[in-house]
Amino acid sequence: MTLLRDADIDPSPLRGKQVAIIGFGNQGRAQALNLRDGGVAVRIGLREGSDRAAEAGAQGLQVLDPAAATKDADLVMLLAPDEQLARIYDCISDALKPGASLGFSHGLAIHFGLIAPRPDLDVIMVAPKGPGSALRSLYAAGKGMVALAAVARDASGGAWGLALAYAAAIGCGRAGIIRSTFEEECVADLFNEQAVVWGAVPELLAAGFDTLVESGVQPEVAYLECVSELKLLAELVEGVGLAAMRERISNTAELGGLLGGPRLVDDNLRRDMRTILEEIRSGRFAAQLSEEADAGYPRLRESRRRAAASLLERTRQSLDRSA
Numbered sequence: 001m002t003l004l005r006d007a008d009i010d011p012s013p014l015r016g017k018q019v020a021i022i023g024f025g026n027q028g029r030a031q032a033l034n035l036r037d038g039g040v041a042v043r044i045g046l047r048e049g050s051d052r053a054a055e056a057g058a059q060g061l062q063v064l065d066p067a068a069a070t071k072d073a074d075l076v077m078l079l080a081p082d083e084q085l086a087r088i089y090d091c092i093s094d095a096l097k098p099g100a101s102l103g104f105s106h107g108l109a110i111h112f113g114l115i116a117p118r119p120d121l122d123v124i125m126v127a128p129k130g131p132g133s134a135l136r137s138l139y140a141a142g143k144g145m146v147a148l149a150a151v152a153r154d155a156s157g158g159a160w161g162l163a164l165a166y167a168a169a170i171g172c173g174r175a176g177i178i179r180s181t182f183e184e185e186c187v188a189d190l191f192n193e194q195a196v197v198w199g200a201v202p203e204l205l206a207a208g209f210d211t212l213v214e215s216g217v218q219p220e221v222a223y224l225e226c227v228s229e230l231k232l233l234a235e236l237v238e239g240v241g242l243a244a245m246r247e248r249i250s251n252t253a254e255l256g257g258l259l260g261g262p263r264l265v266d267d268n269l270r271r272d273m274r275t276i277l278e279e280i281r282s283g284r285f286a287a288q289l290s291e292e293a294d295a296g297y298p299r300l301r302e303s304r305r306r307a308a309a310s311l312l313e314r315t316r317q318s319l320d321r322s323a
Helices: 026-037 052-058 067-070 082-095 132-140 161-170 180-197 200-214 221-246 250-262 267-280 286-293 298-309 311-322
Strands: 018-023 041-045 062-064 073-080 101-104 122-128 147-153 177-179
Touching: 018 067, 026 041, 026 052, 026 101, 026 122, 026 132, 041 067, 041 122, 052 062, 062 067, 067 082, 073 082, 073 161, 082 132, 082 161, 082 286, 101 161, 122 161, 122 180, 132 250, 161 177, 180 200, 180 267, 200 311, 267 286, 286 298, 298 311
Parallel strands: 018 041, 018 073, 041 062, 073 101, 101 122, 147 177
Antiparallel strands: 122 147
16 A cells, blocks of 8 residues: 655646535535635535535635536535435536546445446545544644545546545645545445444444443443543544553453453454445445435434433433533
């Protein structure tokens, strides 16, 4: 693996170019503001009535409807939610000028065929490996965030150079850029979301909390033990790595983890992880995402309702009020 940094990257493919960013959410806002601060011409495409329009305008950014923002743009970055991208592409496809470049920060829409871009378009991806809020704060502090970059189609012969120049312009060249593919980024990201950070970890925290409370432990104590300490673990792992993390905790905690961890993360769990990975690769999850969106997100709305009403959430709020 080669980690490319600013010194390795030619910024000229983006020089004098007009960038349109469709969407002003997590990634759209951060990338647009970083581009603007770096002197890149950028405008925002938002649907009529979007509640993001006022926010983007207050930042001094030009806001147009998606098709108008796309017209004459050299690079159009589709940074709206994955399940909305096919509809958005249909709305802007006629406005894309010949030979323009279409960009993404996630590989799902292209890898699973939700979008079939015109053959004259370059298709690139720059995927910062973290939330937009962190991408923005790191940039403002003179730092950067590692990103994956990929090219799905190089119609012009210069798509890779453009992808690198864009990644550098949003600050990722300060930390490092890894060459990847739409498939690799998409599959790895979806697997992490489902089987590790956003799927398994919250469920594990809630299960630990419930187990202690059911045994008679006060909810506040259970919350502090099973949820609050996650931040300390994350900071240690980020700062020194998994191996050194173990050396920085007590012998009691280290031995407890050694005895307890493998009992939970056993061959059954690893088998289930492989099943999740197979389902992602097959396209099953991409289909489920589209079905959920078409139905108005019933499972997501119900999940959010249950989480907001849970004892764990009420305990968190109680501790916040007491702090």
